[in-house]
Amino acid sequence: MNVVGRTIWVIIAGALITVIYFISTFSIFDEPASTIIDNSCDYEGIRRATVYSLSGNAVTNESIHVAIDHCDQNFDWQSSQDIFTGEPIGSGQVKAVWNGFDSLVVEYSSIRRISTKGFHDFGDSSLKINIVYKELESPQTEN
Structure with a gap:
């Protein structure tokens, strides 16, 4: 050779x-990385609303989710029940605020909504949560 x-x-x-x-x-x-942004339990400490984000990869975009689960469990995004899913547009923000025992307000800005649920039932009608979505004005940028 x-x-x-x-x-x-x-x-x-x-x-x-x-x-x-x-x-x-x-x-x-x-698998995308999940980051918990915020979580809060209702005033009786039974149900928890968790706002978390999933990083994107080559085939998916970054997304922001709101999930409902029990306060006494460790949060696992793969088994959570999402009530809100959206894609941030720029610096999109989502916040979940308990408004009494049976009401949750999801406030968001600069988000393209993908899916929402109007209520969440834990299998017990006395624990049903009514969900209200409120789109906030996006911050204006000066040119």
């Missing part, structure tokens, strides 16, 4: 090793 042939084999081997390394470390479909 001459020098040119050996050089070609070294280049091919190097390219193959690079491709294998790239494929094994590439994370295009990784």
Whole structure:
């Protein structure tokens, strides 16, 4: 084998090793990272509203969610029951505020709403939560 042939084999081997390394470390479909923005329990400490965000990846956009669960459980976004999902537009914000025992107000600004629920039932009609959505004005930027 001459020098040119050996050089070609070294280049091919190097390219193959690079491709294998790239494929094994590439994370295009990784699970998004969740970040809890805020959470608050109702005044009896039974139900919790959690506002959290999911980072995007190569195939999904960043999103902001509001979920309802029990105050005495650790929050797990994968098993939570979302009542609000939206995509932030710029610096989108979401806030969940308890307004009495059976009412939750979800305030949001600079958010493209994807899905909402009008109420949430824990399997017991006495724990039903009515949900009100309030779009706040987006902060104006000066040009």
